[in-house]
Amino acid sequence: MTDKVSLPAPRDGSPGEPLLVAEGLTKHFPIMGGFPVKRRIGAVQAVDGVDLTVRAGESFGLVGESGCGKSTTGRLLTRLLEPTAGRISYRGEDITRAGRRQLAPIRSEIQMIFQDPYSSLNPRQTVGKIVSGPMEINGINPAGGREARVRELLDVVGLNPEHYNRFPHEFSGGQRQRIGVARALALEPKVIIADEPVSALDVSIQAQVVNLLGRLRREMGIAFLFIAHDLAVVRHFSQRVAVMYLGKIVEVGTREDIYGRPRHPYTHALLSAVPETHDADGTRRVGAPPGGSRGRIRLAGDVPSPVMPPSGCRFRTRCWKAQARCATEEPPLTRADGNTEGHLSACHFPEPPTVARNTEVILDPALRAAEDADGAGG
Amino acid sequence: MTAFLSVKDLFVRFSTEDGTVKAVDGLSFDLERGRTLGIVGESGSGKSVTSLSVLGLHDARSTEIRGEILLDGQELTGAPESVLEKLRGDKMAMIFQDSLTALSPYYTVGRQIAEPYRKHTGASKREARQRAVEMLEKVGIPNPSLRVDDYPHQFSGGMRQRAMIAMALVCDPELLIADEPTTALDVTVQAQILDLLKDLQQQTGSAIVLITHDLGVVANTVDELLVMYAGRAVERGSVREVLRAPQHPYTWGLLGSMPRLTSDVNEPLTPIPGTPPSLLAPPPGCPFHPRCAYTAEAGGEVCRTERPVLPPGRGAACHLSAERKRTVFNEQIKPRLG
């Protein structure tokens, strides 16, 4: 249905050219308190020294668990939040401290899609008004008029252009997310920062939206910073992927690097934790994906608080390979032995470059106790 | 001989301002002790409504429940509140999705765990507290004798969910219903919790109903699987059968919609077109027919008029012939799943 609609041809900007670059990007949210005068008593180190590059026409995936700083990173890049330190540049131009006027032309080229299709649309505006909003604000009058352009955009995202005058509550969750996408497209962006764009949607609808975004990337040449916690969705959508943990990128590389030859123990733990339908082969302990057996890695506890992250390597408190060095020396994000160009990881003791494991790592004490008891019982 | 938990022809209807919502429409399933049943479906499929009906937690004034729910031979539909109160938390217990809202912010974790234990066993305050500490330790809370006096907001998300599991298991229930127990959790914590649930089941031998929207979650956690759509069960079988050789076009759609770690990234996902139906006026015949790509093959008209029956045991509620289901899956669906 929607695939038959012709899309405008990709615009200027050769694929692979760095579009959006962050260097040493840092955001600390101050915690105020104290008596009698409130003062800064600490900081949530939400993002701490993140380097990343989104290239023209590619999808760059940012994965990690809650509190890892991936959403904050997205907001920093669109300048919705002011960075504490670091540098953001767009097509070579430093926009870290750019004022409103300097940002104005760039704002239209970097758009954002949000997670919650229910709260990110104004319930009192019609779809037409919502989608044409960015054009009005930026004073853009496309040939043929705004309304015609909005109808075209609705068609592009797979909505009925006749629904121009309807209100958001008349649409389902997936359709609302499409409205959000149409709004983001209104200014012909070069980069879209998509913050968990499908995680609030049902599985069957999720696939519709993922396919739509994929089509926009391929056919219109729009680059994406795709922020998500679902590793399989990120793998499907992104050519390059960065894994974040407690405000830092712990590993970055191509899709094949991260999903096929990961080096950081946390990446291994994440991949091992993904529940896969392949695992339904009767034995519950070890799944057998192509490429070898998959030993479980079960970490202990939750992610520590970003207010007081562990010293040295931030993952060390949940890592089975941690040694004294990990507490004192922060591992740099570098190319480990045997890694391909551009595949960087931040670990003193990297894992072998394969997802196949013969041994299980069970750190969770309750799990270990329960399994020992099960084993002893029969 | 009926099963430990036997649900027969369950109908649940809510009267709302807009009309009657047919939330569950003729659902039947059996579950034995020590086994786990997964119920999979998207929002509005009726999976959570089913779990609340088993415990009798619906508001009796706006809800109409018909059918049989037999727990260990005892009829639960229409049972008086006093009978249900004695069973809830004791013989049957429930774990909810969002531990932040499902635990009361006003009482300590220990007290909330001890409460059902005191109520059902008549234990003293001290014994119940001791039991709460024991349970917290069992589910992996560090320093349980200190944390027992904490309030829920002082726990992290994963810890809170463990506390909720401790609360549900405190009276060694024979039936445990877990409604999206890991949906609010991070993937590494989800893996810990799912394994823990499974391990604790090995020790207690309880029956578990695991309700989720995620086919991946059920894959290595449950024994049998029930796929629900628009208030009806559309496919049933062992988890292995259903995931390896699904028979219902909706299950095909679900699997095709899910990217996985091994699928071909160059192939687009194959979503189910359209949106789930309104339960105020579900489509006649097969509820899935407006979104189904195989109605023509199944005979067209029959899908729109006649409600397909879900056979007992392994099977799917679909008008396609068994032979046709197998060939369609093997030739058209399977190659795309990777």
Place this chain on the structure above:
Amino acid sequence: MLRFLARRTAGALVIILLISAITFFLFFALPSDPARMSCGKNCTADALAVIHKNLGLDQPVPVQYWHYMAGIFTGRDFSVGHCSAPCFGYSFSNQQPVWGTIVDRFPTTLSLTLGSAVVFLTVGVGFGMIAAAFQGRWPDKFFSSLSLIANSLQIYFVGIIALAVFVTGLHWMDNPAYYPITENPAKWFTGMLIPWLVLSIIFVANYTRMTRSQMVEQLSEDHVCTARAKGLGHRTVFFRYAWRGALAPIVTIFGIDLGSLFGGAIITEFTFSLHGLGRLAVDSVGQTDLPTLMAVMLISCAAIVVANIVVDAAYAFIDPRVRLA
């Protein structure tokens, strides 16, 4: 918790200081000259100047303010005599230290407001809980309509009707009056009963509605469902889980209502000829008795601020998330 109280107390002191400064400057910037008031009809320019000097009105306003505030703690000397701490000045109308009058009137207002608060909290919250427990059935409809009717009533109207019916008509009780509780608790109670009920009426309606909606909301919360899933009985769930959650917002609103409670007390005192602070305030406005008015303002503000700290502490006690944050 102690830190929290310390912070609130410090904040309260700042607020009281601000209010005192604002009222003081407002009063003395008014066109009416207080000296002229106390000078009387046959006033000469000389006499006026003397009074000015006696009252300290010849000094700049900030200095006057300083003397006034210092006097509260140390006492002051006026030409008419020494005014010992806490000194709020001399009344223009009866030439007595204001503090004495305040001490005289305060118990009446305190009895009236506290008693009425007890009445409207128990009755209002009680009605609201009954309405919530029987959601959609006749007790709900009954109490909800009752609260709607009560909401549209006015104190002076209900007060006069109550007097006409219960005192003049049925002779059930005497005219409302204040008797010190220390002397005769029974008379204190019967004397205040009608004023309590009348002042409560406007509040009862609000608290019924609010309690009902809070309870209904709490009853639909997930944690209430969890409590039921644990096998707890209806009563336990209702009173232990839902009620506990509904309590916090009720306490908050109560803190906000304290101001209007004092406002209601003024009207009630007038209606029943009770000699309380409210009455005193209105009388001193009529007589441009600035020192008395100022003192009543300050003391009622201080009372409301202190009561708000108590309410905040109670809130923190109810909600551990506030206490431990």
